[in-house]
Amino acid sequence: xxxxxxxxxxxxxxxxxxxxxxxxxxxxxxxxxxxxxxxxxxxxxxxxxxxxxxxxxxxxxxxxxxxxxxxxxxxxxxxxxxxxxxxxxxxxxxxxxxxxxxxxxxxxxxxxxxxxxxxxxxxxxxxxxxxxxxxxxxxxxxxxxxxxxxxxxxxxxxxxxxxxxxxxxxxxxxxxxxxxxxxxxxxxxxxxxxxxxxxxxxxxxxxxxxxxxxxxxxxxxxxxxxxxxxxxxxxxxxxxxxxxxxxxxxxxxxxxxxxxxxxxxxxxxxxxxxxxxxxxxxxxxxxxxxxxxxxxxxxxxxxxxxxxxxxxxxxxxxxxxxxxxxxxxxxxxxxxxxxxxxxxxxxxxxxxxxxxx
Amino acid sequence: xxxxxxxxxxxxxxxxxxxxxxxxxxxxxxxxxxxxxxxxxxxxxxxxxxxxxxxxxxxxxxxxxxxxxxxxxxxxxxxxxxxxxxxxxxxxxxxxxxxxxxxxxxxxxxxxxxxxxxxxxxxxxxxxxxxxxxxxxxxxxxxxxxxxxxxxxxxxxxxxxxxxxx
Numbered sequence: 001x002x003x004x005x006x007x008x009x010x011x012x013x014x015x016x017x018x019x020x021x022x023x024x025x026x027x028x029x030x031x032x033x034x035x036x037x038x039x040x041x042x043x044x045x046x047x048x049x050x051x052x053x054x055x056x057x058x059x060x061x062x063x064x065x066x067x068x069x070x071x072x073x074x075x076x077x078x079x080x081x082x083x084x085x086x087x088x089x090x091x092x093x094x095x096x097x098x099x100x101x102x103x104x105x106x107x108x109x110x111x112x113x114x115x116x117x118x119x120x121x122x123x124x125x126x127x128x129x130x131x132x133x134x135x136x137x138x139x140x141x142x143x144x145x146x147x148x149x150x151x152x153x154x155x156x157x158x159x160x161x162x163x164x165x166x167x168x169x170x171x172x173x174x175x176x177x178x179x180x181x182x183x184x185x186x187x188x189x190x191x192x193x194x195x196x197x198x199x200x201x202x203x204x205x206x207x208x209x210x211x212x213x214x215x216x217x218x219x220x221x222x223x224x225x226x227x228x229x230x231x232x233x234x235x236x237x238x239x240x241x242x243x244x245x246x247x248x249x250x251x252x253x254x255x256x257x258x259x260x261x262x263x264x265x266x267x268x269x270x271x272x273x274x275x276x277x278x279x280x281x282x283x284x285x286x287x288x289x290x291x292x293x294x295x296x297x298x299x300x301x302x303x304x305x306x307x308x309x310x311x312x313x314x315x316x317x318x319x320x321x322x323x324x325x326x327x328x329x330x331x332x333x334x335x336x337x338x339x340x341x342x343x344x345x346x347x348x349x350x351x352x353x354x355x356x357x
Numbered sequence: 358x359x360x361x362x363x364x365x366x367x368x369x370x371x372x373x374x375x376x377x378x379x380x381x382x383x384x385x386x387x388x389x390x391x392x393x394x395x396x397x398x399x400x401x402x403x404x405x406x407x408x409x410x411x412x413x414x415x416x417x418x419x420x421x422x423x424x425x426x427x428x429x430x431x432x433x434x435x436x437x438x439x440x441x442x443x444x445x446x447x448x449x450x451x452x453x454x455x456x457x458x459x460x461x462x463x464x465x466x467x468x469x470x471x472x473x474x475x476x477x478x479x480x481x482x483x484x485x486x487x488x489x490x491x492x493x494x495x496x497x498x499x500x501x502x503x504x505x506x507x508x509x510x511x512x513x514x515x516x517x518x519x520x521x522x523x
Contacts, residue, residue, distance in 0.1 A: 052369055075368075109366075134368040141372040148380045155388035162395035167402070180392055200393060201385035209377065230366045234373040289361075 035308065042304035046297060049222050051108040052230075053139045054086040058221070067091050072142060076103070076110065078132035086136070103132070110134050140231065143223045147212045151205075155180075183207050183341065191345035192352060199348050202242060206235060207341040214292060214333030218326065226336070227292035229285070236285035239344040244277065247351035259355075280347055284340055291336050295329045 041062070057069035071087035078101060088096035092105035095117035103110050104117040111119060111129035120128045137145075158173035158180070169177040183204050188196040213225045225231055253259060255273040258266050302325060305318040503509045 051364070052366060134366065135371060136368055137372070138366075138369060140369055141376070144373060144376045148376050151380065152383060152387070155384060155392065159388045159391035159395070162391065167395055167399045177392075177396070180389075181396065184393070184396075197393075201381055201389045204389050205377070205381045205384055209380065228366075228369065229361050229364050230370040231373045233365065234370050234377065238374070238377065 038308060042301075042307070046300045046304070048108070049300060050224055050227060050293060050296060052228060053108055054089065054105060054110070054136055055091065056139050056142060057091070060091075072139065073137045074110070075135040075137065076132045077135060078112065082132075104129075110136075139223055140225045140228055143213065143216055143221075143225050144231075147209065147216060147225075151208055151212065155208075179208075180204060187338070187342050187345050191342065192349040195352055196345075198246070199242070199345065202238070203341050203345055206238075206344065207337050210235070210288065210340055211334055211337035214336060215330075217292060217296065218329055218333060224292065224296050226288055227296055229289050232285045232289040235288070235340070236281040239284060239347060240278075240281035243281070243344075243347045243351045246348065248354075250353055250355045251351045253355075280343075284343055288336055288340055291332060295325075295332055299325050299329060 054074055055067075055069055055071045057067045059069075060067045071085045074082075074084050074086045074088075074096075076082040076098075080099075082098045082101070084096065084098050086105075088094075088098075089103075089105040095113060095115065096103045096105075097115070102113050102115050102117065104113045104119065105111075106119055106127055106129075109127075110132060111127055112132055113119065113129055122128050154172065154176060157171070158169055158176045161170040161173040162168070164170065184196075184200065187207070188200055188203050192199055210226055213223075213231075217224050217226060255277065256270050258269045258273065261269065299322055302318050302322040306315040306322075309315050309318060499512070503512075
């Protein structure tokens, strides 16, 4: 009942808003030019936010062209190791010259250019310049290192508190222990079965890693690690490798020679099952990537709407919506970590299932 | 898909795998193992404590049952003793009663015998006195009667008539 009334209020507000917009149509046309520029800027900002970056920019001032943040080390492999600070790029505005080679940052990627920084394009407007192998410590790498460090200290303190406190957790451990037990009792044990122990390290690490990175994505630092395809690919790849390297005979038997079906069906099922082996981790990768990216895009778009509306109804409305969605995203952050871990455990369980025919 | 491939950064992937795998091994050694071991130990401890509590409870129950049994036995013994005592008392009372009865009977019998003998003695004395008296009276009468001769003869005749020879 309450939900319906809330929806009604929102709809009424939206109606008022649109009528106000109609009344302000004339002025809007005059403002249209500026608004389109603002829209493009917001879109560019969101795009930029979703990408990894070679420097840790907290915020930028468009008018003065100033960026506030700190540069990060760039590590390139281009006929030898090249290490330099990303401040040399000046946020993609200038060409960095290292050992007689010229590099330019273009759409968050480093290209090798000539001294003028010319970027060549093909017919689809893709840069055709040579790309050196980029092992830079980017914003996402820094975030992962930070989270890794945080996790290490958090759980190290929990492990230590047992010794100090006679087998009982103390301090922040009181909060962490139920989470660890949750992973063990609700994720690992029911999905894997009796030999769940060898997977616990992976499951616990991946659960807290994804969750904390998701939460870090909710902060105004503007990092988007779990919404990066390379990161989710790495996580899913590990699940894939562990699943297949710890799989027993029974698991492979079910894939290549399904027991209990006619021989013809065995032949038909084998390629399908084999495909499933790859699709499962692939779905893990895409699910996490898509959910986190979508969450960031939606929230940032709604936050951006505040600046587009520039009215005393529209902006608070966008603010309220962004606030509600942020709370939803907090839930999604935990949920996605849970789903990724749960499905990984499920796949491990499949690989460990004993024959029961 | 093309966008995804374009977004894919090998460097980031490399660092991600490196950091994550490193984190797994580091945390396994310094956190997960000690944590899970401690939790397991604690759970085992709780399980053991519960089991021993259960055992103690059972022992207690056994002890209680034993106590109950001993108590019952004691009660039965007490009852038996009471019954015996009651029996003894009753026996004693009956014995005493019969003895007293016998004594009383004896006394009564003695008394009766005494009375009987007394009565006989009295009767004998009475007879003697009556006999003496009769003899006196008879003497007087005879003396009176024998004062004349005729009368003496008459008497002798009548007396002789009375005495029937047997």
